[in-house]
Amino acid sequence: MTWLDLADDAPFDAWTLPYGVFSTPGEEPRVGVAVGSWVLDLAPLAAVEGLDGAHLFAQRTLNPFLAAGWRAWDAVRGWVLELVAEEPRRESVEPHLVPLHDVELHLPFAIADYVDFYASQTHAENVGQLFRPDSPALPAAWRHLPIGYHGRAGTVVPSGTPIVRPSGLRRVGGAGSDVEFGPSLRLDIEAEAGFVVGTPSPLGSRVPVGAFEEHVFGMVLVNDWSARDIQSFEYVPLGPFLGKSFATSVSPWVVPLAALAHARVSPPSRSPAVADYLRDEEPWGLDVDFEVSWNGTVVSRPPLRDLYWTPAQQLAHMTVNGASLRTGDLYASGTVSGPRPGGSGCFLELTWNGAEPVTLADGSQRSFLEDGDTVSIIATAPGPDGTRLRLGEVTGAIAPSP
Known part of the structure; x- marks a missing residue:
């Protein structure tokens, strides 16, 4: 369940919630999560909510977040699932939804080997x-x-x-x-x-x-x-x-x-x-x-x-x-x-x-x-x-x- 209005042909639903790196004109690349036809801009939302490790989402690659380990991955996923599922979160989340057609997508992580x-x-x-x-x-x-x-x-x-x-x-x-x-x-x-x-x-x-x-x-x-x-x-x-x-x-x-x-x-x-x-x-x-x-x-x-x-x-x-x-x-x-x-x-x-x-x-x-x-x-x-x-x-x- 989600409060988002997701089209049947939306690229991603409210469960998959994949991570990527995106940018908008005049702004630096940063980490986001795709949901429906939007990108959830994690860095400013995490900062507003006082989330530990909010700085990890202001990076140009996923690598700092990846290095944080599985406990951090689970915690952040749980947080994002709440954001898109709970109606009371709507007011704080909506300002940080960026239309997918307005963003440029980048290589999501720096390849090591x-x-x-x-x-x-x-x-x-x-x-x-x-x-x-x-x-x-x-x-x-x-x-x-x-x-x-x-x-x-x-x-x-x-x-x-x-x-x-x-x-x-x-x-x-x-x-x-x-x-x-x-x-x-x-x-x-x-x-x-x-x-x-x-x-x-x-x-x-x-x-x-x-x-x-x-x-x-x-x-x-x-x-x-x-x-x-x-x-x-x-x-x-x-x-x-x-x-x-x-x-x-x-x-x-x-x-x-x-x-x-x-x-x-x-x-x-x-x-x-x-x-x-x-x-x-x-x-x-x-x-x-x-x-x-x-x-x-x-x-x-x-x-x-x-x-x-x-x-x-x-x-x-x-x-x-x-x-x-x-x-x-x-x-x-x-x-x-x-x-x-x-x-x-x-x-x-x-x-x-x-x-x-x-x-x-x-x-x-x-x-x-x-x-x-x-x-x-x-x-x-x-x-x-x-x-x-x-x-x-x-x-x-x-x-x-x-």
Whole structure:
């Protein structure tokens, strides 16, 4: 329940309450919470109410608030839920509601490190068939641990940032053909869920699966843009590099884990049994549905619920060797693809490496991204009382190679 008049198509309801960084003309960026078609300007409201830590919301990034830890996150969420639910709070809250169409949204947090996993079995098997047709589809270690790679934190960009077509070395034809340098001809997307670390951990320590909620603040939507021709030539034996590092887009709103309580599900059964440090007593699979639009045409609906390795297990694996966490670390699920038709989270799979082009609403056909193409990814999840939560959007358009 809320006293706010929320339209049915409002970007966010009064339960999701995601955090972001926004600015208005002539004012510095600061922290806000999205509700309905507004941004709740937290800094002045918290100051008026004498809230401890009000200064955290006057910052240009979420990082100071993230570093405050899970008790602070819970306390602030409880306060914001009261603000939007209790009619007596209306008079004090309304002056601090800024229309979403009047604000500029920024990268919500300063990225410390970026790690991308490879946790969808369907995606991993499909890529294995396409890239390594004469080898087993799954790498030998895949069922034993969450495979991942370190990305480039400096190229994580907010939704809406133009994506410049990357260049690199690629084969002109199939295996054994000539190699040439030039713009990627097989530019792709990857629909993913990203997880934002708030509470750091010391170097040399481990973060157990059960401490996931103490360290991770929330979730963003991720598009890990990929140049498949560059990637397929370079990736053996050390994995992705230039084919991935040119850009990764994230949604401007971070949905707190607490808002996803009704979306939690048990992950798929695993065989062989996982190592002790990856055993999960609490289910942290997430029933999140993505929707991918290519120039306005919905082309796929990937399901996160099928993810083989959960975000809690991914966090435990990231730190099992003693690697430390830092406030602002971002790690992503890897491409989310489901086993049923229409569930592909990238165009490599959707078009089977270009062999089966898709037809868009305007009649044009696509195998990979062309200059000027726009891709938007949205997601929804179960909420309280049978509701469906909107989790934001991440969008990008392709600009030509310079």
